[in-house]
Amino acid sequence: xxxxxxxxxxxxxxxxxxxxxxxxxxxxxxxxxxxxxxxxxxxxxxxxxxxxxxxxxxxxxxxxxxxxxxxxxxxxxxxxxxxxxxxxxxxxxxxxxxxxxxxxxxxxxxxxxxxxxxxxxxxxxxxxxxxxxxxxxxxxxxxxxxxxxxxxxxxxxxxxxxxxxxxxxxxxxxxxxxxxxxxxxxxxxxxxxxxxxxxxxxxxxxxxxxxxxxxxxxxxxxxxxxxxxxxxxxxxxxxxxxxxxxxxxxxxxxxxxxxxxxxxxxxxxxxxxxxxxxxxxxxxxxxxxxxxxxxxxxxxxxxxxxxxxxxxxxxxxxxxxxxxxxxxxxxxxxxxxxxxxxxxxxxxxxxxxxxxxxxxxxxxxxxxxxxxxxxxxxxxxxxxxxxxxxxxxxxxxxxxxxxxxxxxxxxxxxxxxxxxxxx
Amino acid sequence: xxxxxxxxxxxxxxxxxxxxxxxxxxxxxxxxxxxxxxxxxxxxxxxxxxxxxxxxxxxxxxxxxxxxxxxxxxxxxxxxxxxxxxxxxxxxxxxxxxxxxxxxxxxxxxxxxxxxxxxxxxxxxxxxxxxxxxxxxxxxxxxxxxxxxxxxxxxxxxxxxxxxxxxxxxxxxxxxxxxxxxxxxxxxxxxxxxxxxxxxxxxxxxxxxxxxxxxxxxxxxxxxxxxxxxxxxxxxxxxxxxxxxxxxxxxxxxxxxxxxxxxxxxxxxxxxxxxxxxxxxxxxxxxxxxxxxxxxxxxxxxxxxxxxxxxxxxxxxxxxxxxxxxxxxxxxxxxxxxxxxxxxxxxxxxxxxxxxxxxxxxxxxxxxxxxxxxxxxxxxxxxxxxxxxxxxxxxxxxxxxxxxxxxxxxxxxxxxxxxxxxxxxxxxxxxxxxxxxxxxxxxxxxxxxxxxxxxxxxxxxxxxxxxxxxxxxxxxxxx
Numbered sequence: 031x032x033x034x035x036x037x038x039x040x041x042x043x044x045x046x047x048x049x050x051x052x053x054x055x056x057x058x059x060x061x062x063x064x065x066x067x068x069x070x071x072x073x074x075x076x077x078x079x080x081x082x083x084x085x086x087x088x089x090x091x092x093x094x095x096x097x098x099x100x101x102x103x104x105x106x107x108x109x110x111x112x113x114x115x116x117x118x119x120x121x122x123x124x125x126x127x128x129x130x131x132x133x134x135x136x137x138x139x140x141x142x143x144x145x146x147x148x149x150x151x152x153x154x155x156x157x158x159x160x161x162x163x164x165x166x167x168x169x170x171x172x173x174x175x176x177x178x179x180x181x182x183x184x185x186x187x188x189x190x191x192x193x194x195x196x197x198x199x200x201x202x203x204x205x206x207x208x209x210x211x212x213x214x215x216x217x218x219x220x221x222x223x224x225x226x227x228x229x230x231x232x233x234x235x236x237x238x239x240x241x242x243x244x245x246x247x248x249x250x251x252x253x254x255x256x257x258x259x260x261x262x263x264x265x266x267x268x269x270x271x272x273x274x275x276x277x278x279x280x281x282x283x284x285x286x287x288x289x290x291x292x293x294x295x296x297x298x299x300x301x302x303x304x305x306x307x308x309x310x311x312x313x314x315x316x317x318x319x320x321x322x323x324x325x326x327x328x329x330x331x332x333x334x335x336x337x338x339x340x341x342x343x344x345x346x347x348x349x350x351x352x353x354x355x356x357x358x359x360x361x362x363x364x365x366x367x368x369x370x371x372x373x374x375x376x377x378x379x380x381x382x383x384x385x386x387x388x389x390x391x392x393x394x395x396x397x398x399x400x401x402x403x404x405x406x407x408x409x410x411x412x413x414x415x416x417x418x419x420x421x422x423x424x425x426x427x428x429x430x431x432x433x434x435x436x437x438x439x440x441x442x443x444x445x446x447x448x449x450x451x452x453x
Numbered sequence: 454x455x456x457x458x459x460x461x462x463x464x465x466x467x468x469x470x471x472x473x474x475x476x477x478x479x480x481x482x483x484x485x486x487x488x489x490x491x492x493x494x495x496x497x498x499x500x501x502x503x504x505x506x507x508x509x510x511x512x513x514x515x516x517x518x519x520x521x522x523x524x525x526x527x528x529x530x531x532x533x534x535x536x537x538x539x540x541x542x543x544x545x546x547x548x549x550x551x552x553x554x555x556x557x558x559x560x561x562x563x564x565x566x567x568x569x570x571x572x573x574x575x576x577x578x579x580x581x582x583x584x585x586x587x588x589x590x591x592x593x594x595x596x597x598x599x600x601x602x603x604x605x606x607x608x609x610x611x612x613x614x615x616x617x618x619x620x621x622x623x624x625x626x627x628x629x630x631x632x633x634x635x636x637x638x639x640x641x642x643x644x645x646x647x648x649x650x651x652x653x654x655x656x657x658x659x660x661x662x663x664x665x666x667x668x669x670x671x672x673x674x675x676x677x678x679x680x681x682x683x684x685x686x687x688x689x690x691x692x693x694x695x696x697x698x699x700x701x702x703x704x705x706x707x708x709x710x711x712x713x714x715x716x717x718x719x720x721x722x723x724x725x726x727x728x729x730x731x732x733x734x735x736x737x738x739x740x741x742x743x744x745x746x747x748x749x750x751x752x753x754x755x756x757x758x759x760x761x762x763x764x765x766x767x768x769x770x771x772x773x774x775x776x777x778x779x780x781x782x783x784x785x786x787x788x789x790x791x792x793x794x795x796x797x798x799x800x801x802x803x804x805x806x807x808x809x810x811x812x813x814x815x816x817x818x819x820x821x822x823x824x825x826x827x828x829x830x831x832x833x834x835x836x837x838x839x840x841x842x843x844x845x846x847x848x849x850x851x852x853x854x855x856x857x858x859x860x861x862x863x864x865x866x867x868x869x870x871x872x873x874x875x876x877x878x879x880x881x882x883x884x885x886x887x888x889x890x891x892x893x894x895x896x897x898x899x900x901x902x903x904x905x906x907x908x909x910x911x912x913x914x915x916x917x918x919x920x921x922x923x924x925x926x927x928x929x930x931x932x
Contacts, residue, residue, distance in 0.1 A: 348849070362864035365831070369861045376854040377874055380846035384874040388859050390829075391867040 093117040098431045101180035106165050109184045111198035113163050126173050132164040132201055145231045146259025147285040147315050153255035157199040157229040164201030172209040178429050185220030197225040206238035213241045213428055223251035232260035234268050242270040243427055248277040258284040262292040274300040274308050281309040290318035298327040299423045301443050302335035309338040316345045316352045325356040330420050331367035342374040349379045356386035361419050410449055417446035478537035483530055488637055491536045495606050508626035508636030515630045521793035522822045525762050528700050535638045601646035602657055605673050608644035615646055619677050623706040623743045631702040632739040635671045642673035647682035656912055658687040672703040678713035685716040703738045711746030720915050723759035730789030733761025740767035744776035752779040754910045756919040758926045768797035771805035778807040781907040785926055786819035795825035800833035809840035812904050815851035822854040829866040836866040844874045845903055897924040
């Protein structure tokens with residue numbers, strides 16, 4: 031399988047985004063997986079290769095369970111990293127909005143690899159060297175898109191075996207021009223053993239607003255290493271919520287750059303059990319004065335799972351009147367679950383309002399007692415509180431059918447479904 | 454606001470003077486020969502020389518740590534003088550009158566004349582001048598209740614079994630780069646042993662003083678409190694003004710057995726370099742307490758105002774069930790000072806508790822970081838931690854960072870961390886001023902309020918000193 035961009039129209043534009051040859055990168059990735067990073071050990075010793083297109087090619091019905099009525103005709107579907115044109119439908123887009131596969135893009139590709147903060151990590155480099163497909167979303171000046179857009183990535187791979195591991199490298203570019211507004215839903219679903227390395231690049235223009243829902247429900251055998259770079263221009267707003275349910279090992283690496291007066295929220299929820307590992311490495315850079323950021327990251331950890339949060343906020347010299355707040359809250363449900371959390375503040379300006387907090391614990395015994403005094407069994411009380419802790423983040427998801435289906439998922443995962451339909 | 458915060462002083466280092474005493478020094482550089490020389494000079498037993506050599510060989514395999522948020526030229530370890538002792542005019546001092554008059558004048562300039570110290574609120578002072586203990590007061594009084602409080606070298610001679618049992622038991626020589634270096638070349642320090650059931654009748658205090666140009670000071674402090682014993686230990690430092698950086702790599706080990714309690718308080722005011730960051734002490738210290746016994750308690754309180762570079766994490770290992778660890782810290786940096794300080798609380802036993810209160814104040818072009826670890830091991834059922842780290846920035850050219858790490862492997866644990874950043878508000882200052890309180894005084898009062906949670910943990914004498922010290926250090930940066 032050779033990458034389509036090798037000789038395609040993108041090749042020249044992408045050349046600069048490739049720090050090294052694929053082989054070298056892959057070797058580096060594999061040696062790192064094998065030796066250095068204990069959490070990634072299960073990935074070690076596998077040879078990475080790009081995933082073959084699903085065989086047989088999925089019928090449009092395959093994507094059906096994942097389609098939401100609100101976004102019926104504003105969706106682009108990718109299967110194993112390839113655009114599934116028959117499953118996609120983007121006929122309801124307002125005039126002026128462009129939403130198309132990256133392989134057909136040309137003018138926007140200039141932005142690829144130029145946005146955001148800091149050096150890419152290895153997985154992002156792998157994506158840059160190898161991506162063939164993905165999506166481009168362009169919203170023109172002052173256009174408020176009243177209908178949410180849906181990006182759906184489906185991965186089908188054989189169950190875990192020794193040897194080679196199929197890998198997909200989706201790439202997404204979102205550019206909102208001055209004063210534009212958009213709601214975007216990005217979902218990753220899958221089955222089998224594979225590596226998914228999506229990279230999302232975002233530019234929010236002056237005064238533009240992007241609301242971004244991100245749902246990671248990769249297969250239980252899968253690995254997910256996602257990177258996100260967002261640049262928010264003066265007075266722009268970027269609000270995202272990342273919900274991680276799937277994958278054996280997952281990592282989210284959002285990096286935000288905030289210009290003067292920008293606003294951002296970067297919320298996350300990881301619901302983990304079994305031997306899952308979920309890692310979030312976030313970085314918010316307040317590069318200019320008067321920007322505001324809010325971050326709430328919640329983890330519910332059961333079984334032998336492990337949650338990691340490493341969230342960094344930097345307030346640059348001169349970024350006065352910065353208002354940054356960060357919270358990491360973690361619930362340990364089993365004796366063998368583990369949480370590592372590292373909220374970090376680096377402040378180089380004096381007139382700022384910055385705070386962060388982190389808490390790790392179990393359910394409050396008083397709250398459990400209260401529910402039991404109202405007639406709930408200890409188990410139901412526990413499940414209800416767990417559901418409440420997690421579902422808190424779902425309340426403001428704007429797409430009703432998505433909100434509902436995620437609430438059902440959380441109900442099932444917290445064994446609170448028996449309490450009735452709380453969704 | 455800028456007008457208010459401008460033009461402030463830079464008060465010269467009040468304690469900057471060099472005492473000229475002929476030192477009995479070894480040539481600069483480090484090798485097995487130098488270690489053997491130090492060991493022989495101090496008449497040490499074979500096992501201690503072995504300990505030093507093992508540490509030295511391990512040190513050779515280590516790299517200088519670079520993870521802290523401080524930037525400085527790596528010290529040339531071959532240019533450091535590893536042994537220097539003030540040469541006494543007479544070998545023994547029968548009384549204070551016989552102490553080297555020049556040495557006495559130094560102490561008087563420092564404001565800690567020994568005769569006053571003796572009288573001061575029952576504080577016994579073991580004065581360490583460069584590397585050899587000069588005099589120990591109140592020894593007899595303490596001896597009566599069975600307490601051993603002496604220099605480390607004396608302890609090696611008189612209580613070798615105790616030293617051998619506990620040396621390196623909390624901070625092994627392999628712990629880190631500077632701990633390994635200290636284990637290889639330490640020259641002296643303090644040893645405290647509080648026997649079973651004894652509450653130390655007075656605060657124990659040591660004043661440190663670095664004196665010889667280019668001599669690193671490698672202190673070793675070991676405090677052991679047996680079952681039910683308790684002690685409060687004070688450590689305070691000032692140093693003369695030098696242009697070359699001086700390395701200080703101390704190791705402090707505390708051991709608390711069942712129901713024992715150790716309170717360790719530090720006021721650190723070593724020379725911080727001049728306004729442009731020339732000179733100043735490198736303070737790379739390893740301090741750790743082991744709550745070995747059930748319901749034991751170790752409390753660290755520190756007021757860090759000096760040193761060019763500070764790299765210091767007084768820690769507690771909470772091994773005994775129901776043991777308690779505490780860390781109260783005020784770190785103030787000004788001009789080009791850099792501090793990376795914090796604590797580690799390792800919960801191993803059941804129902805262990807820890808509290809961390811850290812206040813960082815940065816002014817000038819300084820950098821002030823809190824770095825902490827709270828670790829709850831799988832068997833630490835019912836562990837509880839509360840951490841609060843507040844930063845205050847004065848001026849827009851300094852920085853404040855907070856790097857806490859929470860690692861929790863037991864679900865019954867409750868671990869909480871909070872951090873905030875603030876500045877002195879214009880409205881606050883205005884309020885003080887319209888009540889007739891000048892800006893400088895107002896700032897001092899605001900800062901003292903900011904640090905109150907820590908200051909109230911300090912013993913009386915230190916609390917007074919600390920308050921004065923902070924005002925003194927900030928004169929010149931605000932006003």
